[in-house]
Amino acid sequence: MTLLDAADVPRVAAEAALAVPGVSGLHPSLRWSLAGAAQRVRSPGPVSPSPESGVRARRDGRTGAWLLEVRCVVDDGRRPLDTARDVREGVRSAVSAHLGDRSSPGPGPVPGPVQAPGPGSASGPEPVNVVVYVTRITVRHR
Template sequence: MTASAREDVQRAAAWVALRAPGVAALQPALADRLALAASRVHLAVAADTTPRREAAGIRCELAPDGAWHVEVRCIVHADRRVVDVARQVREDVRTAVTASLAEHGTAAPVTVLVTVTRTV
């Protein structure tokens, strides 16, 4: 998997998740932010290069079987039903990532996990 493929998946997932009705924002977990900060420093020092950037609130990985697993952490508006927003985000992200992969000539199964971290 190339870094640009991961970035394409993250970008597609973030773009569509933020536009789903009821989503106020995307939120990375504290552990993810700390790990990312530490890995950036380590990679920059070790390789003398700029490490890849993660999209806020989006975590993705390519499984050994070729399937993409995408996790979306979002904040939902309080006046919306969380379950409805989460279902919509899951479907929208799966569709967008599948389309993005198809554009680049890669057909792969996509699973999406949506976590609502809070409401505002």
């Protein structure tokens, strides 16, 4: 997995979360909110955060597993619990597929000593753990 691939994980997770019915947006983390506020002070005008700002992705250094936190704004037309479950499964599937595409084995065996496969190696998919926070429920006026 290259550094560029690791940077793609929040984008893939955000796209998967936004594709779930009932998700109206992703809520940026405090870090992104403060960065946006500082940007508005420097150059006034509208600043819209990217969808990735609602996803925090990191790797567990010990196990190699991906840990993702997704902060969702959901519609009131559907139970938030059902939406959160669908987001969790959709994000997990999309990120696992993305990582599986990137960690496929090379064209042939590599000469040299045989080592035990490490985290994220081609021996199996990298574990992906997803936590979904519903930060706001939007009410549609009927």
